[in-house]
Amino acid sequence: MRHAHTVDQVRAAEADLMARLPEGTLMQRAATGLAVAISNFLGHSYGARVVLLVGSGDNGGDALYAGEILARRGAHVTAILLSDKAHEAGIAALTAAGGRVHPADGSSTPATAPSSTRLAGAAGEARWEEAIAGADVVVDGIVGIGGRPGLKPEALAVVQVAVDHDVPIVAVDMPSGVDVDSGETPAEHVKAAFTVTFGTHKICHLVDPAAAACGPVHLVDIGLELPPAAVSAIQDADIRDLYPVPHGESDKYSRGVLGLMAGSAQYPGAAVIATSGALAGPIGMLRYVGPDEVATAVRAAHPEIVAGEGRVQAWAIGSGLGDELDVAKVRELLMSEIPVLLDADGLKALDDSGDHNAVLVTPHAGELARLLGVARKVVEAERLKYARQAAERYEVTVLLKGATTIIAAPDGQVRVSSNATPWLATAGAGDVLAGLCGSLLAAGLSPLDAGSVGAYLHGAAAQLASADGPLTAMQVAGKVAEATRLLLDLA
Ligand SMILES: NC(=O)C1=CN([C@@H]2O[C@H](COP(=O)(O)OP(=O)(O)OC[C@H]3O[C@@H](n4cnc5c(N)ncnc54)[C@H](OP(=O)(O)O)[C@@H]3O)[C@@H](O)[C@H]2O)[C@@H](O)CC1
Numbered sequence: 001m002r003h004a005h006t007v008d009q010v011r012a013a014e015a016d017l018m019a020r021l022p023e024g025t026l027m028q029r030a031a032t033g034l035a036v037a038i039s040n041f042l043g044h045s046y047g048a049r050v051v052l053l054v055g056s057g058d059n060g061g062d063a064l065y066a067g068e069i070l071a072r073r074g075a076h077v078t079a080i081l082l083s084d085k086a087h088e089a090g091i092a093a094l095t096a097a098g099g100r101v102h103p104a105d106g107s108s109t110p111a112t113a114p115s116s117t118r119l120a121g122a123a124g125e126a127r128w129e130e131a132i133a134g135a136d137v138v139v140d141g142i143v144g145i146g147g148r149p150g151l152k153p154e155a156l157a158v159v160q161v162a163v164d165h166d167v168p169i170v171a172v173d174m175p176s177g178v179d180v181d182s183g184e185t186p187a188e189h190v191k192a193a194f195t196v197t198f199g200t201h202k203i204c205h206l207v208d209p210a211a212a213a214c215g216p217v218h219l220v221d222i223g224l225e226l227p228p229a230a231v232s233a234i235q236d237a238d239i240r241d242l243y244p245v246p247h248g249e250s251d252k253y254s255r256g257v258l259g260l261m262a263g264s265a266q267y268p269g270a271a272v273i274a275t276s277g278a279l280a281g282p283i284g285m286l287r288y289v290g291p292d293e294v295a296t297a298v299r300a301a302h303p304e305i306v307a308g309e310g311r312v313q314a315w316a317i318g319s320g321l322g323d324e325l326d327v328a329k330v331r332e333l334l335m336s337e338i339p340v341l342l343d344a345d346g347l348k349a350l351d352d353s354g355d356h357n358a359v360l361v362t363p364h365a366g367e368l369a370r371l372l373g374v375a376r377k378v379v380e381a382e383r384l385k386y387a388r389q390a391a392e393r394y395e396v397t398v399l400l401k402g403a404t405t406i407i408a409a410p411d412g413q414v415r416v417s418s419n420a421t422p423w424l425a426t427a428g429a430g431d432v433l434a435g436l437c438g439s440l441l442a443a444g445l446s447p448l449d450a451g452s453v454g455a456y457l458h459g460a461a462a463q464l465a466s467a468d469g470p471l472t473a474m475q476v477a478g479k480v481a482e483a484t485r486l487l488l489d490l491a
């Protein structure tokens with residue numbers, strides 16, 4: 001897992017460590033890691049043209065000290081101060097190393113119009129547009145974990161020049177302007193070519209839309225001792241740890257039997273697709289429960305299934321059920337000891353009494369919005385918040401589908417899976433996921449593990465099926481076995 005912590009957790013860990021180390025040690029560790037990452041990105045330091053955008057806090061300090069290191073290695077480093085306040089020792093260090101420092105026009109309110117703004121200081125009249133336009137890289141040290149979302153007009157104007165001239169931006173700790181603890185981007189923010197962060201990942205590195213603005217994230221170890229993570233992102237190696245691989249004593253029952261209630265006269269295909277997803281997972285057997293004509297279609301596509309009720313280790317209920325949903329029956333199942341996955345129409349059977357056994361629900365943003373009685377766009381703008389809220393209110397594990405899939409457990413644990421491809425937004429892909437996660441539940445994984453492993457395998461299979469081109473849901477199901485094999489071998 002890649003673990004992310006909240007700003008408060010990071011500040012507490014930093015305070016503990018700083019109390020035991022000489023002043024400035026942590027910032028030097030951060031700046032050194034940042035300088036190394038920048039010079040690796042550029043392929044060289046000598047002669048490189050580096051512009052630092054420096055805000056009022058320690059995020060700017062990191063940028064200034066990294067600039068000092070690069071300047072000592074022969075880079076031409078120019079710092080643009082976007083605030084009256086800036087890290088003084090960092091400025092002195094950069095200047096001593098031969099870097100140039102330009103206050104933003106010297107006034108208490110930095111200029112807001114690019115055309116009228118000039119750099120003051122040692123270089124005299126050089127326009128800051130020219131410094132940025134000619135740079136090999138721009139370093140975003142505007143704000144870090146102390147930042148509020150959004151960019152001030154002067155910062156936005158400077159960032160826009162880099163964008164207009166295609167100059168890559170490296171974000172210090174995170175792209176300035178994003179909401180660090182939620183991954184939301186309610187206002188203007190930097191879009192980085194890559195991000196260098198310190199001590200641990202922050203939530204904005206793992207949760208979209210902010211995660212998409214980070215680019216690849218490099219983590220520099222600065223020695224923080226951290227509590228359990230607020231959010232964890234599942235990685236290749238986790239599949240090896242969590243996947244229920246059968247052993248010599250396994251038989252089809254001990255591997256897990258999944259009961260699937262899906263499909264209807266109106267949507268028979270959903271049952272076929274969900275079955276494909278389920279059979280591609282770890283179960284030993286699948287029992288299909290539904291209308292005869294749908295069972296016939298499912299059996300035609302998958303002769304290995306068994307139609308009709310019997311003992312199962314988990315239920316997956318909902319894909320394409322339409323009006324066939326039997327709410328009373330589903331509620332009865334929810335009261336049993338057997339874990340249940342609810343998807344699509346099955347979600348209508350969920351109530352918030354909390355009177356049920358282990359449940360995994362797999363809504364998209366619109367379905368989650370209906371469960372919570374809010375607008376879809378509200379959920380889309382604050383996905384982490386609403387996934388957590390639904391998990392708490394309904395006492396279920398919520399898998400919220402999206403470019404970053406969020407899996408929030410009722411005990412507060414959150415995982416994310418972000419290996420999906422945009423081509424996966426296609427009819428039936430959710431049915432494959434529901435079948436696959438149901439299969440993992442039946443094989444004995446907890447709702448949190450079943451949801452996170454299922455989402456990750458689904459994303460990996462979609463990448464194989466897509467190869468950067470269009471795909472169908474059935475093709476995704478067809479690649480789950482190969483994705484699983486690759487991940488189990490590679491991890
Ligand atoms: N913690 C650690 O372990 C380590 C931390 N390190 C580094 O320190 C960074 C945190 O530094 P920090 O605390 O000084 O906060 P930081 O974000 O630089 O500045 C906040 C100030 O900016 C302002 N401001 C706020 N929003 C704004 C906006 N949208 N646009 C413009 N300005 C805005 C606001 O001031 P105000 O405007 O209110 O006067 C606020 O006070 C951290 O990200 C990492 O890089 C590493 O060196 C070592 C290990």
Ligand SMILES: [K+]
Nearest residue numbers: 140143174176
């Ligand atoms: K930043």
